Amino acid sequence: MPDRHPAMAVLPAWRAAVMMGLVGVGLVAIMVQAWRLQVENAGFLREQGAQRYLRHLPLPAMRGAVLDRNGVPLAISVPVKAVWVDPQLFNHQVTRWPQLAQALELPLPTLERRARGGGAEFAFIARQLPPERAAAVMGLHIPGVYTLTESRRYYPLGAVAAPLLGFTNVDGRGIEGVELAYNQWLRGTPGKETGLQDNRGQALSVVQMGPPAEQGRPLLLSIDRNIQYFAYTALAAAVQQFKAQSGSAVVMNVHTGEVLALVSYPSFNPNNRQDYEPGLYGNRAVADTYEPGSVMKPFTIAAALDDGSIDPNSTFDVNTNCFRVANYCIQDDVRHGVLNLAQVLKYSSNIGAAQISLRTPPADLYHMLRTVGFGQVSGAGLPGEAPGTVPAWQGWSIARRAAMAYGYGISVTPLQLAAAYGAIANDGVYVQPSLQRVNDGTQVQGSRVMPVQVARDLQGWLAGVISRGGTGFLAAIPGYTVAGKTGTSSMADGKGGFYKNRVNTTFVGFAPADHPQLVMAVVVRDPTQGWRFGGVVAAPVFRVTMSAALRLMNVAPDMPAAQWNAQMAKRMTTAQERLWAEGAGDAAQ
Amino acid sequence: MKRPSWWLAEDGPADTVLWWIILVLLGFGLVMVYSASAPIAQHATGNAFYFAQRQALFGALAAAVLYYASRVDVDFWERLSFPLMGLSLLFLLLVFFPFIGVSVNGSHRWINFLVIRLQPSELLKFALLLFVSRYVVRKGELLGKFKEGLWPIFVVLGILGVLLLLQPDFGSYAMVVLLTGVLLFLGGLPMGYVLLAGAVSGTALGALAVSAPYRLARITAFQNPWADPYGAGFQLVQSLIAFGRGGVFGVGLGDGVMKYFYLPESYTDFILAVIGEELGMVGVWALALLYAVASWRIYRIGRRAAAAGDAFSALFCYGTLTWFGGEAVLSMGVNLGALPTKGFALPLISYGGSSLVFLCAALGVVLGVSRRYPALSARAVAGKAEVEHG
Numbered sequence: 001m002p003d004r005h006p007a008m009a010v011l012p013a014w015r016a017a018v019m020m021g022l023v024g025v026g027l028v029a030i031m032v033q034a035w036r037l038q039v040e041n042a043g044f045l046r047e048q049g050a051q052r053y054l055r056h057l058p059l060p061a062m063r064g065a066v067l068d069r070n071g072v073p074l075a076i077s078v079p080v081k082a083v084w085v086d087p088q089l090f091n092h093q094v095t096r097w098p099q100l101a102q103a104l105e106l107p108l109p110t111l112e113r114r115a116r117g118g119g120a121e122f123a124f125i126a127r128q129l130p131p132e133r134a135a136a137v138m139g140l141h142i143p144g145v146y147t148l149t150e151s152r153r154y155y156p157l158g159a160v161a162a163p164l165l166g167f168t169n170v171d172g173r174g175i176e177g178v179e180l181a182y183n184q185w186l187r188g189t190p191g192k193e194t195g196l197q198d199n200r201g202q203a204l205s206v207v208q209m210g211p212p213a214e215q216g217r218p219l220l221l222s223i224d225r226n227i228q229y230f231a232y233t234a235l236a237a238a239v240q241q242f243k244a245q246s247g248s249a250v251v252m253n254v255h256t257g258e259v260l261a262l263v264s265y266p267s268f269n270p271n272n273r274q275d276y277e278p279g280l281y282g283n284r285a286v287a288d289t290y291e292p293g294s295v296m297k298p299f300t301i302a303a304a305l306d307d308g309s310i311d312p313n314s315t316f317d318v319n320t321n322c323f324r325v326a327n328y329c330i331q332d333d334v335r336h337g338v339l340n341l342a343q344v345l346k347y348s349s350n351i352g353a354a355q356i357s358l359r360t361p362p363a364d365l366y367h368m369l370r371t372v373g374f375g376q377v378s379g380a381g382l383p384g385e386a387p388g389t390v391p392a393w394q395g396w397s398i399a400r401r402a403a404m405a406y407g408y409g410i411s412v413t414p415l416q417l418a419a420a421y422g423a424i425a426n427d428g429v430y431v432q433p434s435l436q437r438v439n440d441g442t443q444v445q446g447s448r449v450m451p452v453q454v455a456r457d458l459q460g461w462l463a464g465v466i467s468r469g470g471t472g473f474l475a476a477i478p479g480y481t482v483a484g485k486t487g488t489s490s491m492a493d494g495k496g497g498f499y500k501n502r503v504n505t506t507f508v509g510f511a512p513a514d515h516p517q518l519v520m521a522v523v524v525r526d527p528t529q530g531w532r533f534g535g536v537v538a539a540p541v542f543r544v545t546m547s548a549a550l551r552l553m554n555v556a557p558d559m560p561a562a563q564w565n566a567q568m569a570k571r572m573t574t575a576q577e578r579l580w581a582e583g584a585g586d587a588a589q
Numbered sequence: 590m591k592r593p594s595w596w597l598a599e600d601g602p603a604d605t606v607l608w609w610i611i612l613v614l615l616g617f618g619l620v621m622v623y624s625a626s627a628p629i630a631q632h633a634t635g636n637a638f639y640f641a642q643r644q645a646l647f648g649a650l651a652a653a654v655l656y657y658a659s660r661v662d663v664d665f666w667e668r669l670s671f672p673l674m675g676l677s678l679l680f681l682l683l684v685f686f687p688f689i690g691v692s693v694n695g696s697h698r699w700i701n702f703l704v705i706r707l708q709p710s711e712l713l714k715f716a717l718l719l720f721v722s723r724y725v726v727r728k729g730e731l732l733g734k735f736k737e738g739l740w741p742i743f744v745v746l747g748i749l750g751v752l753l754l755l756q757p758d759f760g761s762y763a764m765v766v767l768l769t770g771v772l773l774f775l776g777g778l779p780m781g782y783v784l785l786a787g788a789v790s791g792t793a794l795g796a797l798a799v800s801a802p803y804r805l806a807r808i809t810a811f812q813n814p815w816a817d818p819y820g821a822g823f824q825l826v827q828s829l830i831a832f833g834r835g836g837v838f839g840v841g842l843g844d845g846v847m848k849y850f851y852l853p854e855s856y857t858d859f860i861l862a863v864i865g866e867e868l869g870m871v872g873v874w875a876l877a878l879l880y881a882v883a884s885w886r887i888y889r890i891g892r893r894a895a896a897a898g899d900a901f902s903a904l905f906c907y908g909t910l911t912w913f914g915g916e917a918v919l920s921m922g923v924n925l926g927a928l929p930t931k932g933f934a935l936p937l938i939s940y941g942g943s944s945l946v947f948l949c950a951a952l953g954v955v956l957g958v959s960r961r962y963p964a965l966s967a968r969a970v971a972g973k974a975e976v977e978h979g
Contacts, residue, residue, distance in 0.1 A: 045833020198849030
């Protein structure tokens with residue numbers, strides 16, 4: 001049997017040995033090469049590999065919450081999930097798409113559009129999902145569906161505090177308002193960790209822990225959520241009722257400078273950025289300056305009293321239709337006779353104020369305006385705060401001196417007005433407004449800007465403004481005495497003159513009048529409907545907000561309601577009662 | 590003595606060492622295919638065991654083929670060599686037909702058999718071993734004369750060249766030329782022809798490589814893959830990093846990272862890189878030693894057949910040794926950056942049913958030869974002598 005091929009007597013054996021030898025040599029060479037790679041060059045190769053498969057991940061840090069003075073959150077970050085798909089895999093799972101759509105509560109066409117509308121390897125299906133929902137989706141185990149962790153900033157008050165708080169961008173950095181001003185404090189420091197990743201960027205395992213993530217710190221603001229809410233709704237109602245362009249208001253504690261509410265309208269919903277309108281984002285209470293008008297009169301009087309140019313019992317003859325200064329004609333709405341200081345304020349006499357100013361050295365008025373905070377940023381620390389302008393006194397003409405007396409030729413912000421009136425209410429001590437909570441019982445350092453007696457006199461005279469026949473009677477609050485001042489100023493047209501029919505209406509006041517606790521400034525710009533006076537448009541906003549704020553801050557009423565009615569309410573005229581009852585600017589309407 | 594039939598005819602004791610090495614490599618291959626393919630399988634199909642399950646089926650099939658091939662009458666294989674060669678050529682033609690042929694990445698290498706895909710070039714290698722062995726044995730002395738004995742071989746190589754390079758499958762054709770050349774060389778081709786053939790084939794392969802620039806880039810990239818780590822040298826760089834990361838003892842089975850989409854072909858042609866990363870140099874050396882011992886056993890079986898005068902069986906064994914040992918060296922060398930980057934499957938380890946089954950068929954025939962010419966211990970030799978004298 002073995003000899004079927006006699007022609008093939010014998011194979012050359014040495015050739016087979018050579019063949020076997022070659023294979024053997026080859027395998028030995030393989031082993032040598034393995035040694036060279038895995039022992040000699042291992043260091044270099046590992047280093048090259050580390051550049052590819054090691055990844056240094058940031059550990060996400062949550063941004064700190066913004067809390068109101070009672071610890072109620074105004075802005076909080078919550079961890080949320082995003083669901084994304086790899087279309088290369090997901091497109092093969094069409095039969096399971098309805099399942100996913102149902103789990104996400106998405107219409108199937110929307111899911112299809114998103115799955116096909118993304119990139120070749122990545123498409124977001126749903127973002128900002130609650131973690132439970134994402135876990136349920138992952139429980140379906142559909143190939144090609146993945147999640148990643150995001151954080152979402154949520155503002156429980158919505159539009160009510162939006163211009164004050166501002167917002168964060170997609171990277172979680174504050175870019176407006178408190179979020180910007182206190183970004184350093186609020187933001188966390190991401191930690192680091194080194195891990196292995198696959199070539200698609202997915203983490204495989206953690207190799208080494210770096211510094212852990214430092215969570216952002218909570219920020220306790222001086223804002224009171226409820227007062228903020230009342231101020232916003234009252235202001236919004238006034239702006240809507242009088243078809244005004246915009247409005248803003250500030251509520252401040254006169255002793256500590258704590259800002260309790262700071263509102264601006266129109267506002268925006270910070271929880272839904274889709275209705276983005278840049279014009280809505282400004283915080284008007286600190287960013288918009290305007291010519292305040294009559295609300296400046298108390299400071300004219302304070303400056304004149306302080307330097308002795310007039311005394312508290314001085315009287316002024318305003319019995320003229322036209323008080324001529326240089327080429328200008330200064331007028332009052334109603335012609336009065338001889339007025340004392342209380343009446344100048346109560347009836348808001350421009351002629352009286354101009355006469356006082358003309359008796360006062362301009363340097364002293366300028367100094368008064370500057371020391372109560374006009375013409376400079378308040379220091380409350382909000383971004384975008386405007387300093388306003390108080391022109392240097394050396395350049396004042398006689399006409400400018402007269403106009404300054406009743407609030408023209410100067411521009412201010414609502415926050416400055418509140419702080420300046422706060423100085424009057426705080427017996428002549430100016431306290432810098434602040435957004436940070438001051439612990440109860442802490443004595444806040446202020447600076448004296450006028451003598452105690454001058455401040456006390458002004459408090460009394462300003463209380464008269466709210467009484468019967470005063471311009472601010474709509475600011476009266478049952479059970480409390482209120483002091484304040486109205487302002488109705490023509491809007492500058494930006495060409496050196498004024499619009500004929502466009503005004504800014506202002507009310508600034510504090511309560512209770514004889515031991516003031518809270519001060520509030522309300523500005524409504526360019527109302528176009530109804531009686532466009534500060535006492536009609538802005539004062540009711542003050543009344544609604546301040547009455548709520550006094551109760552919320554546990555300020556005891558000055559007198560029982562019955563006594564208040566006997567003293568105040570009965571003395572109202574029918575027309576006044578009707579207006580009062582209409583509750584211009586009341587939140588209920 | 591009457592044989593029971595053409596199948597289950599070889600009933601002598603097979604080479605147990607070779608048996609065990611083949612089975613160990615099959616099992617080890619299955620484990621490594623799972624480890625290397627799990628990330629890709631998970632990503633592409635959602636089932637991490639996708640490739641491992643298939644490889645397990647192929648492995649079982651290959652083991653069965655291995656066993657039955659070892660029991661089939663060795664003479665039967667010799668009779669089968671022409672039909673098998675014809676079948677191979679037919680299949681190689683079929684890959685170009687639509688519906689029957691399957692194209693992956695522009696290469697027509699597979700035939701659809703309903704559930705499984707057959708790679709005809711693997712069948713061809715098996716058939717070619719039988720065919721050339723038989724041819725060399727039949728021609729005998731005439732092999733030395735080109736006009737009488739040698740030219741048909743060149744015709745076959747030419748046809749195969751056209752079919753394989755059209756696929757295109759450069760690597761398989763190189764293997765075909767190598768196997769044919771080795772069998773002619775071992776079959777006693779005069780040295781003059783050996784030198785001439787070496788020169789001609791070397792020039793031809795070189796010209797082919799140069800004519801296609803991407804092949805040239807592939808051929809030169811292996812010398813310094815770091816010159817273009819994200820282009821021509823990409824795959825090799827990932828492979829080298831895997832070996833470096835593994836070090837001497839490896840990072841542990843399953844803990845490799847390069848298989849996570851860094852290393853292309855991680856469970857087929859570049860599976861040694863995964864072995865090197867997870868089991869380290871120790872694993873690579875152990876594998877090389879297993880291949881060496883297996884090759885040695887195959888060589889020994891061939892030598893016994895040659896000593897018994899069965900030139901066909903001997904040549905077939907040597908051919909299988911070339912296929913098995915040669916492809917092992919080539920695949921490992923490519924993985925380690927010692928050879929141009931070209932796809933060679935690691936024998937008995939890499940994923941792929943066709944190569945596994947047909948290599949096991951060839952190894953089975955070798956085991957069958959070992960049954961026919963068993964290695965005799967000193968006592969058995971003495972006993973046999975007694976029987977003959979008695």
